[in-house]
Amino acid sequence: MRVVLADHGAGNVRSVAAAFGRAGATVALSTDPGEVTEAQLVVVAGVGHVRSAARGLGALAGALRTRAERDRPTLGICVGLQLLFDESEEGGSGLGLLRGPVRRLRARLVPHMGWNDLGVVRASPLLGGLDGADVYFAHSYAAEPRDDVATALVEHGSPLVAAVEAGPLAGVQFHPERSGAAGARFLRNTLAWAGGW
C-alpha cells in the first residue's frame, strides 16, 4: 500500500516513514493537498505542540477534512492524534474532526515518558493482539474525547486516552515507530485496516 505522510515539518516524520516502510508500505512525504486528499492512507505524525503542528499543516488541513468527509482513512500519531480534536489548552486549534479538548496532563511526572501498557477498551482492528502490550509514550498533553471514540487507555496518574477510532479516523498517542515489535504490529494492523476502506 502507498502511504502518504502529511509533511508539516515534524521531527519524527523520517522515523514514521521508515517504520511504515519496514511494515511493507511504500511511503511518500507530501505537502500537496491534492495528493493528501486522494491517498489510500494518510498519516499525520508530530511531536511537541498542537499549536506548531497546526500551523505547519497549513493548506493540508482542508485536504484532511475532505478525506474524512469522503470516508478515506487517516491515522494521527501522538500530536497527530491531538490534531484531530477541537482545541488545545496550549492555545492551538486542531482540525475539529473529533469533539473534545486536548489538555495538559496532571500527573506527578509530566511528560508521560516511557513504556506503558495499553489497555484496549473497545475492540478495534488496529489494536488486534495489542491488549496489554508495552508501547512507548512521550507527551505532556492528551485528548479528552467528548464522544465514545477511545479504543485504548493508558494509566499515568489517571487513565489517559491512548488510541481513538471513529469511522475512517484513527489516532494513537503512543509512538508505534518507536515501540518495538508491538509498534510494528500496530502498523501492519493499520495497513490492513486502511486497505478495507
Place this chain on the structure above:
Amino acid sequence: MVKKRVIPCLDVAGGRVVKGVRFQQLRDVGDPVELAERYSELGADELVFLDVAATVEGRSPLSLVERAAERLEIPFTVGGGIGGRDDAQTLLRAGADKVAVNRAAVDTPELLTELADEFGSQAVVCAIDARGGEVVTHGGKRPRGLAAAAWACEAVRRGAGELLLTSIDADGTRDGYDLELTAAVAAAVGVPLIASGGAGEAAHLAQAFRAGAAAALVASIVHERPERLPELKQELREAGWSVRS
C-alpha cells in the same frame, strides 16, 4: 503504570563507538547504529548516543542520526557537546527523539525554552553533571557555583522535559549511583529523571529507582558483556520492579 527504563549509553567519536563494546557476533563492532540495534534486540528501553556532536570536526553527525532514526525501533537521545540552538535543531530535525543539552544550557538557559517551544519539552533533556552536589561542566573540570537540585528546578521551569543526572564522583566506579544526589533532584522536580554514573549490578539500578529515578543509564556494565542487559532486567523484575519484557 509507566515502566522503569534501562538505557545503554554509547560513546561515539568520529562516527564510531569508542568505549570497548564487546559484541562478538557483529561484523563491525564500531558502528553505533549496528550496536544500537543489537542492544534494542536485547531489550534496551531506549538509547543514548553521547558526544556525537562534540566530535563533528568536519564530519557530519547527521548520517549517524539519520540512520539511527530510520533503523531503530526504540527511542534515542543524542547528546554531548551540543553547542547551542542550531546543533540541537539539526539533530532533532534529522530524527533524534531527544537531545541532551549540558553546558550550553548552563551558559544560556533560554536555550531550553526555545527548544521546548519548537519541539516540545519531551524532546529536551537537560544533562547535568554533578560533583559533591554541585553542577560542573567541561567534563567535570569546571564548577559552576550552582547546586544540582536548584539548577534542575530551573532547567525544568525553562522547558526541559527530562533530566540526565550524572554523578562525576560515582562515574566509572561501579559502586552504585549517587543516591543522595538522585533522591534530592528527583524530589525537587516533576519530570522523569535518568540516573547516571556508577552502575555495577542490578541492585544499583533498583536503588536508583527507589531514590526516585524513572530510568537508569548503563554503560561499561553492559558494554563488557551485552547479554548482561536482559539479565539485569530479569533481576529487576524478580525484585518486583515493573520493567518492559
